[in-house]
Amino acid sequence: MPSLRHTIAADLRARITTGRLKAGARLPSEPQLAADYKVSTPTLRNALALLQAEGLIEKIHGKGNFVRRPLRRLTYTEGRLTPDVDLHVTIRTTNLRARGDLIPLLKVRARTPLTEFLCLAHQGERPHSLARVYVPRDLEPAELPWWPRPGRAETRELVTARLPTAEEASALRLSTSLAVLAITRVSADITGRVIEVARLTLPGDRAEALFTTHHTIEEMRMER
Known part of the structure; x- marks a missing residue:
């Protein structure tokens, strides 16, 4: 059974890959996302870390989490x-x-x-x-x-x-x-x-x- 962080990451990944979350878009704040998914903030951050490791989102200090634009290989x-x-x-x-x-x-x-x-x-x-x-x-x-x-x-x-x-x-x-x-x-x-x-x-x-x-x-x- 997938863990909560993997379930959250899968949902956000699908929203990004299908275009519901556009490149360059700012994600809701981490407290807001944690409330939406009914999980703790550390669990939410662990899910975001999976997407950061995949290069799908990036965290900019003081600004929040953003969907990354397509990367040039x-x-x-x-x-x-x-x-x-x-x-x-x-x-x-x-x-x-x-x-x-x-x-x-x-x-x-x-x-x-x-x-x-x-x-x-x-x-x-x-x-x-x-x-x-x-x-x-x-x-x-x-x-x-x-x-x-x-x-x-x-x-x-x-x-x-x-x-x-x-x-x-x-x-x-x-x-x-x-x-x-x-x-x-x-x-x-x-x-x-x-x-x-x-x-x-x-x-x-x-x-x-x-x-x-x-x-x-x-x-x-x-x-x-």
Whole structure:
């Protein structure tokens, strides 16, 4: 038997998907919805959290819960995000020293001077993606970085799904219960020196990663 929160979520989901609740519409207040469904406010909030995790509604602090507008899908492939049109990117630069897991990722000594580029991209008013790029300071580019970084000979990528940190949820305007796609990319030059570590955080309700493997003719013959 479905729980109360799942029953409420199913009813609101149906109202959204059938158009009775339009994109951009503000839902009644949480106390009003709790009264309408004859449940406690915590139970009502648990139901709303299910819809937030599905990307159907969003909660805007101080304003209430709103039906989300259709989301543009993001695809991460070959080190880039598509679509990448109409992007506005703000970049904050910070000088710091290597510590924690940046030391083995960058293959540097503790406290090696680094430059961090914190990049937040928007499409219109909606946050698009968040990236932190770390570069050894002796390799710091004269201009702001646009990756993939030139000179790379090898790139390794680790893709994980996890819950966002409080900072990520705030920057990307996400519920803390909605998973994000976290990509750590390590790029090295022809000598094996790591020239960049990039950490990309994508909203899990509209992001996917695409990987393509290219086989050479020699490899295909060996597989036969």
